[in-house]
Amino acid sequence: MSERLSPDPEQAPAQPIAVLDLAKHRLVELGIYTSETFPEALNGADFEKVGLPIFGGCEVCMASVAAYNAYPTQTGYLRCEDCTDDLGYATAEEANAAIFGGGDVA
Numbered sequence: 001m002s003e004r005l006s007p008d009p010e011q012a013p014a015q016p017i018a019v020l021d022l023a024k025h026r027l028v029e030l031g032i033y034t035s036e037t038f039p040e041a042l043n044g045a046d047f048e049k050v051g052l053p054i055f056g057g058c059e060v061c062m063a064s065v066a067a068y069n070a071y072p073t074q075t076g077y078l079r080c081e082d083c084t085d086d087l088g089y090a091t092a093e094e095a096n097a098a099i100f101g102g103g104d105v106a
Contacts, residue, residue: 005027015090017095020067025092026050026100042067051100058083066085072099 023042027033032049039046047054047067054067059077070078072095082099089095 014090016071016084016090017092018068019047019054019070019072021101022072022089022092022095023047023050023052023067025096026052029096053078074098 009029020042023046024038027042027046027050028035028038030050031047033039044054052067053070056065056070056078057063058065058070058080059073059075060079060083060090063080063083065078065080069081071088073084074089075087079085079087089098096097
């Protein structure tokens with residue numbers, strides 16, 4: 001993985017965030033849920049509210065991916081874990097700022 005995701009070469013590389021992690025972050029950031037009202041399971045409508053896909057395909061290998069194993073990348077497309085390389089985002093905050101400008105859903 002990249003130095004951006006793991007600044008210490010002796011450490012194991014950090015796992016990039018998945019679409020599910022970003023969706024949870026945006027649902028709270030946009031005030032749709034709070035820590036007290038967050039549901040045990042999300043549905044397609046929740047992903048639609050925050051402008052994220054629940055299913056897709058890997059940009060590189062075309063594998064089917066879902067929110068839990070799809071990684072948003074700096075290319076603007078989803079990738080699976082094997083193809084993410086160093087193009088994933090280390091945190092939901094970083095991904096949100098890069099993808100959505102850190103603001104509300106348009």
